[in-house]
Amino acid sequence: MCKECGCGLGGKITIGGHAHKPDHDHNHEHGHSHDHGHTHGHAHPRPHGPQTVTLQRSLLDKNDRLAQQNRGFFRAKKLLVLNVLSSPGSGKTTFIRETAARLAGQLRVGVIVGDLATDNDAARLRTAGIPVIQINTGTMCHLDAEMVARAAAQMNLDQVDILIIENVGNLVCPADYDLGEELRVVLLSVTEGEDKPLKYPPVFHSAQVAVITKSDMAVAAGFDRALALANLGRASHHATIFELSARTGEGMAPWLDYLAAALEKKRHASALESPSRLR
């Protein structure tokens, strides 16, 4: 269940088509601390009565640990992983499809797409020849690290250079769930109001990349570009900002160059870490 809105109660999550009940244990990740049935036949070092146990654990600890596992796995596969976030209808699917299509022949893109229901986004991407795994979250309003691990296991990642995770359209809850991505990319379309970054600061604050989408519609939408950039500058002041229209292709080139450079940098870093280089 989501710590933000309490969604996910009684929901059913499906990945890539077949259903899993959420309570049904899958490869059951555990940092091993089952207390084995330790019968109390021996002397107790601890006095009975109240005792304080220090935990100092994040309430998102489980997701954070799984996300770190994903990150290690993705690094070993030399993948650049993106977590794409926005409100519903900001153009995530079109943006991802055009990114993959324009990189085709140069870099291979795989997509994991999350929605509460339907396979529509996956179908749109599949039609474009992009390998895609759909996660249906049921009632959950965000993807978590475990769902991503399960979906990633269904994709041949050796055939992929960049893995793009299209999160559920929502600017609130996904902000708190690390998926193990390298880059968090948040979209703001020109049709949805320049003050979104101020209304939903956590998600904009957590992003490394902010993309203004549907720039071809800016005039019709009466988009105040300067105001939007000022607001993005406040909420996402450390993010790299792009302005583009996936539909017309305007502004796509700098974004694609940025991705290629980020992948190159990542591969270089993993090569330096790999034992073969130390020999």
Place this chain on the structure above:
Amino acid sequence: MHELGIMETAVQMAVDTARAAGARRVLVLRLRIGTLSGVVPEALHFAFDVVCRGTPAEGATLLVETVPAAGWCPDCQAEYAGDDFFSECPRCQKLNGELRRGRELEISSVEIA
């Protein structure tokens, strides 16, 4: 609904801790909640009563420590108090700080018996 999910996780952690230690009850649960975590302490207390019902934590006391938000200015190499995501550094008036504290959602300790 917001706070219910957090409380479920926290109470589950407390009950698991009690069980692992062979204790029967959870007496006190201490949380650290940042002022920018998006969580309202009053709603947490309400959710706590609901979630504890029928568990070994029923009747336990919830203590919430509020963690004030703080930013770090990389230029001034100094920390500053900030009450939202957009606080600028009071020394250089720049908006390039990193949020250091304020998003905490932690269980700090439990008292069990």
